[in-house]
Amino acid sequence: MTLLKTKIKNVINLANSLVGGDNGLGDNNRLIFNNDNGFPVGKNNGFFVTVAIAIIAIIAIVVETRHALSLQQLQQQQLQRQQRQRQRRQQQRPQYSNLAMIMFLVISLSSPLMAQTGFDADRAFDDLVAQCDLGTREPNSAGAAVALKFYQEILEPLADEIHLQNFKYDDPYADRKLDLTNIIARFQPEKSERIILCAHWDTRPRAEYDKYFPKKPIIGANDGASGVAVLLEIARQLKEAPVNPGIDIILFDGEDYGAPGDLQYYLIGSRYYVDHPLHPLPRQVILLDMIGDANLTIKIDPVSYQSAPRVMEEIWAIAAEIGYDQFQFVPGASMYDDHVPFIEKGIPAIDLIDFEYPGPDNQYWHTHDDTVDKCSPESLEAVGNVVLSWLYRQ
């Protein structure tokens, strides 16, 4: 109301100046105001003109205020609509059995509080940055050739065996062969009970969701470098403190090669591996992908949950014990990722992935915004610590 009164007073002052002494109409046309309350105490020929202007102005102010109000109401209605849509979407998501939830709670509450592992998040983050510094790492690129050497140099002194699985692949989008390489670092290769930890090291040859340069390859700080960075640091930890099962750390090539919709040209390296595996086969596969997002939220991939529900519950329970709320035991998107070829061969496999980069609209995904500054050591630490803690319990 105070604002409205001030506005009215301004309008009357304006009107006064219009019909006032300087307007050439002379003193007769002056409107005299009582200075205390701003209302006229005398009138002359200009009075009616002033009042008319003032009334029109007041109507304009009232209409403007009502318009602002109705805009606010519209925004509120839109918010309510979005909230209702969210609720509806949540209701449509697959429901998990009460038994699963109870098991999750029992595991969370019954285990002792976890000690932190030796996982060095800063060193892992340095590896994330170092990969990006090599340039884009899509198949047949200069960056890929250098990256391959970079991984070998780190893994060779840590692992008991290194295997480079080189193979050729017909490029579906050009008249050439792709030279692809899966890197396999084996720990305690003599052990028959094995677990595969994997990530893809290739980066995408295009950025289809980028507004400006959709055809250029991406740097892949999160989509590529993050999973590898955590695995390189886990390799250092395994060298220091081996776990009970034998571990195969595999960095897959050609995960992200396909154009949108061409599912057959994704997961090239992992598909090749399941057809040419090193034996013995693993009892469990854990895939890390897009886990560097500074705003990390890892939800349950329904495909993984169907494949290995118990392992998913154990991992989320460990995260809850340590206090990493980045792991949320709620259903997320269904993933078509490097775990799928294993599941198709009957091997339990799960994907730890944050498909909300940085939020539910996933707006940095497959764009040139997928850069180092969008990732954080804390996110790598949460995933590294949880996976290592799970391994130490096997």
Ligand SMILES: [Zn+2]
């Ligand atoms: Zn991708």
